[in-house]
Amino acid sequence: MNGRHTQRGLRFQAEMLHRSRIPWDSLMKNHLLALGAFTRPELQRLIDRALTLKAEGKAGVRHQQLAGRKICLLFEKPSTRTRVSFEAAMYGLGGQVIFMSAKESQLGRGEPLKDTARVLSRYVDAIVVRTFGQEVVEELARYATVPVINALTDLHHPCQVLSDLMTVIEEKGELSELQTVWIGDGNNMANSWIEAASVFGFPLTLACPAGFDPNGVILEQARARSPRPIEVLRDPAAAIRGADVINVDVWASMGQEAEQEKRLGLFKSYQLNSDLLARAGKGAIVLHCLPAHRGEEITEEVLEGPQSVVFDQAENKMHIHAAILESFITGAK
C-alpha cells in the first residue's frame, strides 16, 4: 500500500466526516452504534435474551435461526474476544461470517465509506465494525441497508458494556440499586458505561486523572437523562467507597500506544490493588473488559482473586452478541 493511498484511507475519511457532520436521526435504532440511542426495556430485552441463549446453549440446545444469513466483520483495530465471540455467536445461530481487515480492503486505498456500506449491504445481513472514529460507523449506518453494529470505536464500546451489564445481573440480580464505579481513563468503555447508567438509572461514580475525563457531551446528555447521579471525581479511594461493581480498563487504549509511558506515571495512583479494593463494599465484584495489563491498571492478585468476574464477562460477550445478531438481523426487538 503506498503513502498516497494510506493517506486517503479510513482515518482520513473519518476526519473529513467529522468536519462535515450531518445531524443523526431516528435511523439509529436500526443499528447498534451507542447505548444512549436505546430505552431500558430495549437493552434489558437483549440481556434477557442473551441469558436465555446462554442457558439453552449449556443445556445442549442447538440454534439455527440465522441459517442462510451472513455477516461481515470489518475490523481496523486488533481483537481477540470481540472477533471470536461475534464469529462463534453467528455460527452458533446457524449463520456464516466473512472477516475483512479494513486495511486490506479497498477502504485502505480510499474507497468511500458510503460506497462500501452499499456494496456490503448487497452481500450480507449485518456489518460489524471495529474502527477509530465514531463518524465511520455512523457514515456506514447512514448508507447501509443492513444493520451496522459498533464493535468498538474510540468513543464507544456498546456491545462490551452490554455483556458487562449481563454479568452484573448474573452476579447481583438487579442493576438499579448498585453503586457502580469506574476507575482510570475516561475512555470508550467509560463513555458506554455512562450511557448505560443513564438508560438503566443506576448511580455511577468515575475516578479519572485530570485531563482524562470522559467525553463531555456524552456526560452532559447522560446526566440530563439519568434519575441518579453520574459523578466524576479525581480520588479513586473516595470513588470506590461502598461500591458494588468496580470497572477498570487499560490506561492507554488502542491507538494511544505513543502515550503509554506518559500515562503509566499519570495513572499510577489509579491502580486497582488489594488496598484500594478493601475500601469497596462487601461482596463487590471486579470487571475488566480485557486485555488486562497486570501490574498497571490492576494487580495480578485482584484480577485472579475471588471478586474478579472477568472471564464470565468475556464468555458473556458471545451470548450477548448472539442476542444482538438475532435481534438486529431478524428485526425481533
Ligand code: CP
Ligand atoms: N474486550 C474486548 O473488546 O477485547 P478484544 O479487543 O480482544 O476484542
Ligand code: NVA
Ligand atoms: N479501551 C480499550 C478497550 C479494549 C477492549 C481500547 O479501546 O483499547
